Amino acid sequence: MVDSEGVTMGERVDPTAPGPDLVGVNVERPPLMHQQSTVWNRRQQAVSVRHAYKHYGSKKKPNNVLSDLNMTVGKGTIYGLLGASGCGKTTLLSCIVGRRRLNTGEIWVLGGRPGTKGSGVPGKRVGYMPQEIALYGEFTIKETMMYFGWIFGMESREINERLQFLLNFLDLPSQNRMVKNLSGGQQRRVSFAVALMHDPELLILDEPTVGVDPLLRQSIWNHLVQITKDGNKTVIITTHYIEEARQAHTIGLMRSGRLLAEESPQRLLSMYQCTSLEDVFLKLSRKQVQVGSTADQNIANNISLASLNWSKKDAISVTEESGVVGLNFHQSKEVLVTDSNGHIDVSMGKTSATSRGIKEACDDCGNCSDFTTTGKLRALLQKNFLRMWRNVGVMLFIFALPVMQVILFCLAIGGDPKGLKLAIVNHERNFTNLTYQRCEWEPGCKLMDLSCRYIDSINTSTIVKHYYRTPEEAKMAVRTGEAWGALYFTENFTDALVARMALGKDADEETLDQSEVRVWLDMSNQQIGIILQRDLQLAFQNFTKDIFRACEYNEELAEIPISFKKPIYGSNQPSFTDFVAPGVILTIVFFLAVALTSSALIIERMEGLLDRSWVAGVTPGEILFSHVVTQFVVMCGQTTLVLIFMILVFKVECRGDIILVIIITILQGLCGMCFGFVISAICELERNAIQLALGSFYPTLLLSGVIWPIEGMPTILRYISTFLPLTLATTSLRSMMTRGWGLSEPDVYYGFIATIIWIGAFLTISLVVLKAKRG
Numbered sequence: 174m175v176d177s178e179g180v181t182m183g184e185r186v187d188p189t190a191p192g193p194d195l196v197g198v199n200v201e202r203p204p205l206m207h208q209q210s211t212v213w214n215r216r217q218q219a220v221s222v223r224h225a226y227k228h229y230g231s232k233k234k235p236n237n238v239l240s241d242l243n244m245t246v247g248k249g250t251i252y253g254l255l256g257a258s259g260c261g262k263t264t265l266l267s268c269i270v271g272r273r274r275l276n277t278g279e280i281w282v283l284g285g286r287p288g289t290k291g292s293g294v295p296g297k298r299v300g301y302m303p304q305e306i307a308l309y310g311e312f313t314i315k316e317t318m319m320y321f322g323w324i325f326g327m328e329s330r331e332i333n334e335r336l337q338f339l340l341n342f343l344d345l346p347s348q349n350r351m352v353k354n355l356s357g358g359q360q361r362r363v364s365f366a367v368a369l370m371h372d373p374e375l376l377i378l379d380e381p382t383v384g385v386d387p388l389l390r391q392s393i394w395n396h397l398v399q400i401t402k403d404g405n406k407t408v409i410i411t412t413h414y415i416e417e418a419r420q421a422h423t424i425g426l427m428r429s430g431r432l433l434a435e436e437s438p439q440r441l442l443s444m445y446q447c448t449s450l451e452d453v454f455l456k457l458s459r460k461q462v463q464v465g466s467t468a469d470q471n472i473a474n475n476i477s478l479a480s481l482n483w484s485k486k487d488a489i490s491v492t493e494e495s496g497v498v499g500l501n502f503h504q505s506k507e508v509l510v511t512d513s514n515g516h517i518d519v520s521m522g523k524t525s526a527t528s529r530g531i532k533e534a535c536d537d538c539g540n541c542s543d544f545t546t547t548g549k550l551r552a553l554l555q556k557n558f559l560r561m562w563r564n565v566g567v568m569l570f571i572f573a574l575p576v577m578q579v580i581l582f583c584l585a586i587g588g589d590p591k592g593l594k595l596a597i598v599n600h601e602r603n604f605t606n607l608t609y610q611r612c613e614w615e616p617g618c619k620l621m622d623l624s625c626r627y628i629d630s631i632n633t634s635t636i637v638k639h640y641y642r643t644p645e646e647a648k649m650a651v652r653t654g655e656a657w658g659a660l661y662f663t664e665n666f667t668d669a670l671v672a673r674m675a676l677g678k679d680a681d682e683e684t685l686d687q688s689e690v691r692v693w694l695d696m697s698n699q700q701i702g703i704i705l706q707r708d709l710q711l712a713f714q715n716f717t718k719d720i721f722r723a724c725e726y727n728e729e730l731a732e733i734p735i736s737f738k739k740p741i742y743g744s745n746q747p748s749f750t751d752f753v754a755p756g757v758i759l760t761i762v763f764f765l766a767v768a769l770t771s772s773a774l775i776i777e778r779m780e781g782l783l784d785r786s787w788v789a790g791v792t793p794g795e796i797l798f799s800h801v802v803t804q805f806v807v808m809c810g811q812t813t814l815v816l817i818f819m820i821l822v823f824k825v826e827c828r829g830d831i832i833l834v835i836i837i838t839i840l841q842g843l844c845g846m847c848f849g850f851v852i853s854a855i856c857e858l859e860r861n862a863i864q865l866a867l868g869s870f871y872p873t874l875l876l877s878g879v880i881w882p883i884e885g886m887p888t889i890l891r892y893i894s895t896f897l898p899l900t901l902a903t904t905s906l907r908s909m910m911t912r913g914w915g916l917s918e919p920d921v922y923y924g925f926i927a928t929i930i931w932i933g934a935f936l937t938i939s940l941v942v943l944k945a946k947r948g
């Protein structure tokens with residue numbers, strides 16, 4: 174029994190298994206079995222698609238775009254793929270060039286399967302012009318050609334020669350014009366030129382003639398006819414100008430994810446007795462709608478000729494193999510030979526060409542390292558730098574923003590508050606005029622007007638003193654927000670204080686009570702409250718020491734018996750800036766890298782540039798690598814600026830090895846960049862990437878111990894915090910800067926290890942996601 178593939182049941186050739194001809198090592202024609210020969214022949218066509226199914230969306234709610242589609246494109250032919258908008262042409266082409274994968278079914282392109290090693294597809298065997306412009310707007314025409322030429326492994330001289338030809342042929346303006354300044358039609362022609370650049374074996378053009386004037390359109394078709402003449406080049410073209418497709422050797426009429434017909438234009442016109450291809454398409458479409466339901470029941474394939482019941486039925490060859498009307502297309506090409514079974518065999522006499530193509534593709538991989546080629550790297554790196562260089566806004570963003578952030582941080586954070594109002598009530602003095610207070614006291618060992626002497630020792634830059642008549646008035650000032658605290662001295666403050674000091678343990682309750690300085694603070698602002706407490710206590714200590722010194726007592730008696738010696742690390746008056754600065758340095762570098770990277774990749778993807786590079790043979794790994802290199806250079810610049818401003822200009826303490834400080838900062842920048850890659854790989858839209866980047870900013874900042882010690886967090890949060898990319902690195906940098914520790918300390922090297930692990934994890938995730946998305 175022979176099935177629809179022409180293969181004996183039970184001996185079906187596994188479409189997914191690589192055939193002997195796959196890798197170009199053994200392209201000898203498989204012997205004997207006719208069925209195998211047919212399958213083999215089919216696979217040697219320029220393109221062969223069999224039983225292709227492709228859907229978007231989830232399996233539960235699939236949007237079926239290709240359903241059991243079969244297509245055969247003979248070598249050395251022009252294949253016009255026609256169909257209404259949304260019928261799946263672009264999807265089919267993207268599967269052919271290896272940009273997407275089918276859900277089921279098989280595709281063979283130039284004797285290999287797209288995406289397999291050594292097939293050359295995606296790669297330089299294919300020239301692809303996508304529907305969107307997909308060009309770098311900030312490149313000149315010449316730079317655009319150089320970029321793609323290098324990716325295709327061409328020499329600069331070769332590219333220049335080809336460029337001159339294409340400029341003339343496509344009537345393009347000066348090669349130094351920026352792409353973004355060209356008209357829509359000119360941009361499309363540049364896009365077409367890119368596809369023609371490396372003279373590929375298979376040219377896939379998605380609506381190349383949109384926006385092109387009729388004369389040039391004809392010239393483009395003439396060129397396509399010309400390049401396919403010798404049988405070595407094949408063209409697949411989609412167009413909305415159906416009639417221009419008359420110049421194609423074969424036309425595939427597509428509707429609802431299937432091919433309704435695949436024939437030469439002349440044959441289609443005569444078969445359906447129409448004068449225009451549009452009429453043929455309409456006829457076939459109507460028929461498909463009419464018979465759709467019954468046909469679907471009988472044949473799980475494309476439209477069946479039997480059910481169509483055309484008048485010229487005999488003239489149409491229908492095979493179940495193709496499921497397409499007239500698969501045995503009768504091109505007027507001498508190169509196409511029909512074998513004894515009626516199957517086309519274009520491979521005869523051309524085996525060596527196929528072999529050569531695949532072999533060349535393999536050689537390309539063999540010549541260079543497995544990872545990449547210098548041409549590709551050169552192209553990708555130049556592209557990244559040129560894009561940044563041409564975009565002044567981005568350049569400013571890259572270098573001015575970190576400096577601005579450091580300056581703002583150092584100026585705004587960590588300084589002692591100034592001008593805090595204190596409401597003072599001093600009943601030792603009978604003030605009549607509260608606007609001008611003279612609270613005089615006599616220096617030396619004079620125990621008089623001690624309230625005034627104490628008030629005088631209160632730091633005046635932080636505290637502004639306002640006088641009130643009664644404690645109630647002063648407290649009201651605090652309640653209404655006029656003052657941050659109220660201070661009250663009793664009528665007998667001096668006498669009571671002297672008695673308290675003289676009597677010591679014999680002092681009575683009233684003496685103790687009268688000798689107190691009573692303070693009511695607004696503690697709603699923790700930082701201000703603590704600073705006021707600190708300053709009032711410090712002022713009292715200085716005031717007492719001053720009296721003891723004057724009276725020739727031992728001034729140490731004025732202190733509490735806990736002696737804080739010179740700290741082992743830091744100072745007795747630690748600065749909040751020194752605590753926060755290490756975390757702020759890393760946060761600035763980390764999140765700038767996130768912002769920059771995440772948007773860069775998404776913009777490229779949305780403009781279709783990433784797709785185009787992929788089809789040209791650039792791998793996700795190469796794209797990531799080129800961005801890592803570009804970002805690394807940027808990172809070094811940013812790190813230098815941030816550290817210069819932080820340490821040299823604003824004198825933030827740095828006791829440790831500056832080289833280690835620089836290394837961990839750069840590593841954190843790289844880590845942020847890799848996180849940016851993950852975001853850009855996951856998110857389709859720039860908007861979503863921005864949301865994700867911003868959404869991750871606050872949790873990371875709050876949980877990484879940047880602004881508050883992680884020791885103050887609940888236990889679970891502390892564990893979570895440890896596993897965030899910034900936490901251990903912040904601790905490490907802080908230990909280096911404030912304690913002067915080196916790499917031998919666990920606190921320091923944990924930060925380095927954690928950062929490196931995060932870089933690896935982020936890179937792996939983004940590679941996996943990018944590769945998955947290519948499918």
Ligand SMILES: Nc1ncnc2c1ncn2[C@@H]1O[C@H](COP(=O)(O)OP(=O)(O)OP(=O)(O)O)[C@@H](O)[C@H]1O
Nearest residue numbers: 229230236238257258259260261262263264265304
């Ligand atoms: N990435 C995608 N995700 C989800 N659906 C998609 C995606 N790309 C295309 N589609 C859907 O698949 C269907 C076929 O789209 P496709 O772009 O292949 O059609 P087309 O024939 O090329 O149309 P046109 O001639 O207008 O370019 C459309 O319904 C489209 O909305």
